[in-house]
Amino acid sequence: MRKNDVIVIGGGLAGLLAAAVAAKEGKKVLILSLGAGTLTIGGGIIDVLGYVDGTAPVATPRAGLLKILPEHPYKKIGTVALEESIKFFKEICAGEGYPYMGNLDEMQWVPTAAGTLKPTCLVPKTMNTAELKKTDTVVVLGFEALKDFYPHLITKNFVNIPGFSNKKYEIVMIDPNIADGRDVTALDVARWLDTPEGLKDCTEKMAKVLKPGSVVILPPVLGTRPDYHVADSLEKALQCTFIETASVPPSVTGLRLQTMLLRYVKKLGVGFVEQALVTRSIVEKGKCLAVVTAGIDRERTYYGENFILANGGFYGGGLVAEPGQVIEPIFNLPVSAPSDHELWANSNLFSNEPQPFAKIGIDVDEKMRPLGEDGKVVLANVFVAGRNLQGYDFCFEKSGNGVALASGYQCGMSTHRERK
């Protein structure tokens, strides 16, 4: 009988981190994944904590951590494990040749394609804004035919940002000439730059419009691979500093992160089953023995010692909302939600308040084990990570990938510590 030490349900950031931690500790790990996760939607940077209330951003993620409520996942995980998870993540990135920068004591304010600055914590070095703060002239580089990146929107909005109002702004455009029948996305431009010919072509076109020494904001197009080859080549050839914006999906920076993490866990021998819709579990005496997938043909049973639930909350199918109740379908874990579902949503969409539904999820202990209403562990060998957790509104707080990272890490460590 085949059996894994750890079975991870979900292949997004939380699941991949959990798998990485467990596999690095020598565990036999299998990921059951339905869909490719959401890293390529909004990924690429790790927000840890930007806002606690709706009035003003926190000064640093660490300062924000002092203000969060007891039910917040970070409170369960603890700052020590959060910092360990960041260290673990940055070590992976550095080892894979795509180092990230940032820490809990500094807020990274990265430019967005809408001309705003967004608070985050860990970023690839192509989003390092140190030079942007210093420069008195900002160049915004756009690509002809590229959808969803309009340089004038950035320059128009940037002048309203404190610290950016006295800078001079220039817009330059280059034509990648790759349209060929469809809307051009940042992903298409990045793929163009992946090729030696595209990189050469782009360098030549940029040389005509960029002066050496320029600080240049551009869409996330500096290659799809998790390395700095494109950024380094352009910076060397043009003697400019390039800063990629956060942008709309498909996310190039998210694709880099996903590619890197998948490559890393597979190198550690983590198994992967795609199109695996986990629908139920086999539980005996407070312990999970196996989980079962429902294929279009038949069910398949996967046995394991430990199980990590990281299948993405409402969006990933990890939580299912029904009138008056929210269900966790695989283990039937307790999910506390107001019985009047009218109370789940804050109908004032752009208010300074979080959304109640976003905070609905599974309560856990410090090891990420699910808790019942009595505060006792429901299943001793099941651990919960990422969006299935209760007590945070990632969108409001800017904390999504941070919670995924830290809780994934904590789950992975818990499967390890349990065996000792």
Add this chain to the structure above:
Amino acid sequence: MKKHFNNPDSCTACTVCVAHCPVSAATNKFRGPKMVGPTLERMRLSEEDVEPSLEYCSNCKNCDMSCPSGVPISTLNMLARANYYKTRKQSKRDYILSHGEQAAKMASMLPFGAAIANLGMSMSRGIMKQIGISDKAPLPPYASTSFIKQFKALRQQSYPDKVVFYPGCFINYNDPGVGMDFVAVMQANQYEVIVESDLVCCGSPLVVNGFLDEAEANAKTNIQILKKWTDQGIPVITCCTSCGLMLKQEYQELFHIEGVEEYAQHLYDAGEFLLELYDKGRLNTKFGALNEQYLYHAPCHLRAQGMGLPSLELLGLIPGLEVKNADAGCCGISGNYGFKEDKYDIAMKIGAPLFQKIKESGLSTVVSECGTCRLQIGHGAQVKTLHPMTLVRKSYEANGQ
């Protein structure tokens, strides 16, 4: 919960499929899975809406695999293509590529038919190019004796445990050795193999070129024959992952045939079936050592089946054998897609990272379940290829079985 609800409204337009579509990465002529699939399907439901770039979808199913919301995007594309051809006629090229079974049958009926057809094929590449089949494409030659004929001439040991083998066109007409290897492996596991000679093409090559009605007729024929066995609980096994996907999944997604769900429960990939025997302690594990190294390529149509990579796991049981997963994405061929003159370059571009990885490995042989993947890999990376069952048989034989 089953996944064959072709509801375009499940799509949230998140673009994960766009990031994972190999065709979109290879050509900007394709408007991408999200747009061509669910987005335009909403339009197509209300009025005829023709999207010229639909022809670029290769039905490789990487969009379906990446979708966080369970939308069968490629199936929406295939249904739209079928709808398009309801009022139009396919090209001669697409007819020929979809009806390989007819040509193969004719060749196999004549004495020396395969040899003559192969000679004809090599001489007529110029004519094929004129009708739109690439003269560079790795078209498979016919085998001199089909699998069915070889199987009929074989004397099997009879056992109470039986399985039905669905060879599919490629194994039957082009690569019968794989089928014979499978039979030998099952015999070594004390199973008797049943082959039904009235089975027809699974329909996969028909679906991709819009011959949906013919595919449905084939589906009905196959299900009728196979159901006789599956109703008795006798498993049906495929060695071709595209046949397997079609027989159990796409039949359910594309057609409404009674009893298909019950029948699908008994369909197995060969590797998966043997691994299940292993789990039950029923697998013959007297594997002889094979001190060899290979690279493995996972066909997209296997990955789409939600069972991981069973053959790779199975080969891991053979002592001495080292098989590493190339894990470099789609090979590009997608059935008959890469044979087409206007798709050949796209297919080769899609496969380029895989070919590169194979070359970097320094290994001379790649293992993969899919026949057309193997053709493309042999062509693109200039290496030998073989089916996992060939190695399993070899291992048993190395132990004198």
